[in-house]
Amino acid sequence: MSDPLPSWNDGPAKQAIISFVTETVTRGGPKYVEQEERIATFDQDGTLWVEQPTYAQVMFTFHQLGVMAAKDPKLKDVEPFKTVLSGDSAAIAKLGVPELLKVVALTHSGTTVEVFQKTAHEWLTSAQHPHFKRLYTDLVYQPMLEVMHYVRANGYKTFIVTGGGQDFVRTYAERVYGVPRDQVVGSAGGITFGYDEGGKAILTKDPKLLWVDDKTGKPVDIHLMIGRRPVMAFGNADGDQAMLEYAQGGEGARFMLLVHHDDATREYAYGPESTLSPFSEALMARAHQGGWMVVSMKKDWRRIFAWQS
Amino acid sequence: MSDPLPSWNDGPAKQAIISFVTETVTRGGPKYVEQEERIATFDQDGTLWVEQPTYAQVMFTFHQLGVMAAKDPKLKDVEPFKTVLSGDSAAIAKLGVPELLKVVALTHSGTTVEVFQKTAHEWLTSAQHPHFKRLYTDLVYQPMLEVMHYVRANGYKTFIVTGGGQDFVRTYAERVYGVPRDQVVGSAGGITFGYDEGGKAILTKDPKLLWVDDKTGKPVDIHLMIGRRPVMAFGNADGDQAMLEYAQGGEGARFMLLVHHDDATREYAYGPESTLSPFSEALMARAHQGGWMVVSMKKDWRRIFAWQS
Numbered sequence: 268m269s270d271p272l273p274s275w276n277d278g279p280a281k282q283a284i285i286s287f288v289t290e291t292v293t294r295g296g297p298k299y300v301e302q303e304e305r306i307a308t309f310d311q312d313g314t315l316w317v318e319q320p321t322y323a324q325v326m327f328t329f330h331q332l333g334v335m336a337a338k339d340p341k342l343k344d345v346e347p348f349k350t351v352l353s354g355d356s357a358a359i360a361k362l363g364v365p366e367l368l369k370v371v372a373l374t375h376s377g378t379t380v381e382v383f384q385k386t387a388h389e390w391l392t393s394a395q396h397p398h399f400k401r402l403y404t405d406l407v408y409q410p411m412l413e414v415m416h417y418v419r420a421n422g423y424k425t426f427i428v429t430g431g432g433q434d435f436v437r438t439y440a441e442r443v444y445g446v447p448r449d450q451v452v453g454s455a456g457g458i459t460f461g462y463d464e465g466g467k468a469i470l471t472k473d474p475k476l477l478w479v480d481d482k483t484g485k486p487v488d489i490h491l492m493i494g495r496r497p498v499m500a501f502g503n504a505d506g507d508q509a510m511l512e513y514a515q516g517g518e519g520a521r522f523m524l525l526v527h528h529d530d531a532t533r534e535y536a537y538g539p540e541s542t543l544s545p546f547s548e549a550l551m552a553r554a555h556q557g558g559w560m561v562v563s564m565k566k567d568w569r570r571i572f573a574w575q576s
Numbered sequence: 577m578s579d580p581l582p583s584w585n586d587g588p589a590k591q592a593i594i595s596f597v598t599e600t601v602t603r604g605g606p607k608y609v610e611q612e613e614r615i616a617t618f619d620q621d622g623t624l625w626v627e628q629p630t631y632a633q634v635m636f637t638f639h640q641l642g643v644m645a646a647k648d649p650k651l652k653d654v655e656p657f658k659t660v661l662s663g664d665s666a667a668i669a670k671l672g673v674p675e676l677l678k679v680v681a682l683t684h685s686g687t688t689v690e691v692f693q694k695t696a697h698e699w700l701t702s703a704q705h706p707h708f709k710r711l712y713t714d715l716v717y718q719p720m721l722e723v724m725h726y727v728r729a730n731g732y733k734t735f736i737v738t739g740g741g742q743d744f745v746r747t748y749a750e751r752v753y754g755v756p757r758d759q760v761v762g763s764a765g766g767i768t769f770g771y772d773e774g775g776k777a778i779l780t781k782d783p784k785l786l787w788v789d790d791k792t793g794k795p796v797d798i799h800l801m802i803g804r805r806p807v808m809a810f811g812n813a814d815g816d817q818a819m820l821e822y823a824q825g826g827e828g829a830r831f832m833l834l835v836h837h838d839d840a841t842r843e844y845a846y847g848p849e850s851t852l853s854p855f856s857e858a859l860m861a862r863a864h865q866g867g868w869m870v871v872s873m874k875k876d877w878r879r880i881f882a883w884q885s
Contacts, residue, residue, distance in 0.1 A: 303750060306758075380799055424758070437803045441612060448803030449615075449733070449759070458799050460792035460818055468818065468825035470799050477800075483769035490689055490767050490779050491786075492801055494746045494757030509769055509777065516777035 271417040273569070274410040280524075280567045283560050284414060287522045291498065292421045298520040300498055302422045307499040308489060308510060309415065311429035311436060311453075313544045314503040314526050315444065317406040319535040320397065321543065324431050325367070327390050331374035348373070360542075372474035375432060375456055379463075380470045387438040401574075404443050409573045411501070411526070415444060418499065426493060429453040430481040430506055434472070452492045454480045481506045486513035498522065504544030508553060515557055523559040525550070530565040533575070580726040582878070583719040589833075589876045592869050593723060596831045600807065601730045607829040609807055611731045616808040617798060617819060618724065620738035620745060620762075622853045623812040623835050624753065626715040628844040629706065630852065633740050634676070636699050640683035657682070669851075681783035684741060684765055688772075689779045696747040710883075713752050718882045720810070720835070724753060727808065735802060738762040739790040739815055743781070761801045763789045790815045795822035807831065813853030817862060824866055832868040834859070839874040842884070 275281040290298040291305070312318035329351055336342040336352050343352050347366035350358050375383065396406055415425050427446050429436055433453030440446040457473030480488045486509050489497065500507075500514035503526040511523040527546060529536050538546045554561050564571065584590040599607040600614070621627035638660055645651040645661055652661050656675035659667050684692065705712055724734050736755050738745055742762030749755040766782030789797045795818050798806065809816075809823035812835040820832040836855060838845050847855045863870050873880060 303756060424756075426758075433800075433803070447612060447733075449735075449801065451803065455800055458796045460795050460822070468795065468821035470795060470822070486769050486777065486779060487767045491742075491764055492758065494742070494760065512777035513769070513779070516772075 271420070272410065272413045274413055274571075276567055276569045278567055280560055280562045284417070284522075284524075287499070287520065288418055288421050288423075291520050300520055304495065304498060304519075305418075305421075305423040306426065306493060306495050306497045307415075307418050307423045308426045308428045308452075308485075308493075308497040308501070308514070309411070310485075310502040310504070310507045310510070311427050311431055313528065314501055314507070315407060315411050315427070316403065317396065317399070317534065318543055319528075319537065319541075322431065323391075323394075323396075323403040324435050326394065326403075327387065327435065328367075328371050328374050330390060330394065331386070332370055335374065368476060371432070372456070372476065375434070376472045376474040378472060380434065380458070380472060383434055383472055384438050387435050391439055404439055405574065406572065407443055408526075408568070408571055409575075410568045410571070412444065412573075414501070415446075419445070423499065424450065426450045426452060426489075426497075428480065428485050428489060428510060430479065432456070433480070452480060452488050454478060483509045485510040489513065500524070501526070503528065503546065504541075505547050505550050506544065508550055511557070511559060512553075515559075523554075523557060525554055525559055525561050527561050527563055529563050530568075530571070532565075533571050534564060580729070581719065581722045583722055585876055585878045587876055589869055589871045593726070593831075593833075596808070596829065597727055597730050597732075600829050609829055613804065613807060613828075614727075614730075614732040615735065615802060615804050615806045616724075616727050616732045617735045617737045617761075617794075617802075617806040617810070617823070618720070619794075619811040619813070619816045619819070620736050620740055622837065623810055623816070624716060624720050624736070625712065626705065626708070626843065627852055628837075628846065628850075631740065632700075632703075632705075632712040633744050635703065635712075636696065636744065637676075637680050637683050639699060639703065640695070641679055644683065677785060680741070681765070681785065684743070685781045685783040687781060689743065689767070689781060692743055692781055693747050696744050700748055713748055714883065715881060716752055717835075717877070718879055718884075719877045721753065721882075723810070724755075728754070732808065733759065735759045735761060735798075735806075737789065737794050737798060737819060739788065741765070742789070761789060761797050763787060792818045794819040798822065809833070810835070812837065812855065813850075814856050814859050815853065817859055820866070820868060821862075824868075832863075832866060834863055834868055834870050836870050836872055838872050839877075839880070841874075842880050843873060 272281050291300040312322050332351055342348045347362055347369055419425055425446055431453050433451050433455050436453050437448040437451045440451045455477045457475035457477055459471045459473055463469050496517040497514040499522040500511045501524045515521050515523055581590050599605055600609040618624055621631050641660055651657045656671055728734055734755055740762050742760050742764050745762050746757040746760045749760045764786045766784035766786055768780045768782055772778050805826040806823040808831040809820045810833045824830050824832055
């Protein structure tokens with residue numbers, strides 16, 4: 268049988284994934300899981316693709332603000348847009364979440380859902396990551412893609428459960444991860460039903476934030492959108508703890524995994540100090556207490572990206 | 577080739593379904609639809625199963641109130657519970673939606689999501705319909721089940737989009753319709769994350785109503801939960817109009833169908849006068865204007881239930 272995880276180095280992490288999947292699909296075995304229960308949830312930023320130096324969606328948001336300001340120069344006089352448009356990274360870094368959400372609300376609303384999809388798609392197929400100089404969709408972790416393919420080949424249904432906007436992630440999830448749009452759970456803004464000038468029914472994106480899919484919001488949204496406890500859950504930061512705890516709280520076989528960013532050479536090394544996705548000491552302690560697998564990108568991954576040898 | 581819709585009489589409705597599905601899966605044909613776009617949405621009450629004399633979930637709600645009042649007799653002194661517990665059908669019929677939602681909030685909260693599932697499952701596997709004297713799950717329309725199987729066999733992903741509570745419908749959707757829990761979109765109440773006494777992560781149902789999946793809420797929730805315009809949409813009442821309009825508003829081949837309850841002998845006959853699911857004259861006019869297929873249960877369905885010859 269060919270190796271289902273060729274980008275993983277041999278070791279306890281790779282072995283644990285293969286053992287778990289094999290045991291849960293072995294009919295009659297003590298860890299067997301019925302097919303309809305085989306739900307695997309994956310955080311996205313930092314778990315499936317690069318999240319440093321900042322989330323791709325934040326880069327998209329800032330880019331869109333520039334596009335909008337070119338058409339409506341008054342935006343340059345209004346905070347927090349003024350600061351973002353100044354390009355002053357020190358000042359931008361000081362913006363709080365409420366300010367950033369104002370920029371997201373402005374740039375993610377006022378169009379039909381189809382126009383937004385097209386706009387996001389165009390950015391994603393042209394914008395380059397500042398360090399790697401590649402499309403963001405080329406910065407998907409090949410070892411995690413292999414895990415997704417492997418569990419799907421064993422009857423698991425894979426879901427993305429992301430703090431990112433679900434409308435943004437759905438633009439590429441199918442093409443990049445093989446995850447259909449209805450299997451992407453994320454943060455969401457309001458949607459309004461109406462008709463266009465020709466009388467066709469349309470949905471328009473509102474500036475209102477409906478929910479943030481992070482921390483305890485993740486298990487809540489998993490219930491609202493999926494309706495089942497995951498059997499396998501994958502994350503990389505404090506925001507994923509509740510999702511992994513929810514997976515573990517169910518009966519029968521359970522598998523929880525955290526990706527630890529400790530490879531400053533091939534990707535990034537960051538932990539508790541990260542402003543984006545802190546991996547706190549408390550989370551590390553929780554992982555050890557719960558028997559969660561902590562993956563070292565440096566040691567456990569033979570390669571990180573598909574384009575690496 | 578065997579008949580995919582044996583419970584349908586030959587006629588324009590059956591022919592339209594078969595032609596549409598055949599054409600949309602014929603690669604290279606003018607109506608071809610890519611597999612990932614093949615989304616079919618089905619209303620539930622009155623479209624997939626019997627909704628008269630009242631919704632199954634309302635019967636469940638009233639039953640649960642009785643169970644709760646047996647433990648907590650003070651409920652019998654508080655409106656609107658007092659009226660419901662009196663069993664006075666004339667008085668109950670006069671209760672407004674806000675009063676009924678109070679009963680739903682009380683009976684659908686205060687437990688973990690798993691306990692609620694178990695409670696609903698037990699009721700559904702024992703309660704009988706007052707007229708047919710059968711389980712509600714035996715009152716599924718066999719012709720619609722055949723449509724669901726037929727479109728799925730042709731690569732369509734089937735979703736239920738119901739005004740009913742999604743936690744309730746998910747209890748049986750997989751077993752009865754072959755629709756997995758994550759493909760059930762419905763009304764929803766709040767969910768709170770927490771820990772049980774042993775420290776295990778749990779989700780508890782709140783009395784707060786999050787959204788009602790009816791009328792323009794249906795296309796909005798389709799976007800939030802599915803993320804794609806349906807290519808086929810099936811309903812039976814005014815509450816489904818926006819969903820069918822949303823399906824029709826997309827590009828390429830589209831199929832919209834309304835079930836019309838005109839069979840007083842084998843099921844029920846009702847239309848604009850129904851307090852549950854009115855099929856107004858305006859909806860009939862909209863269907864004709866849009867070229868939507870209106871199915872006569874009396875003429876188009878050879879049998880209505882699987883247990884009928």
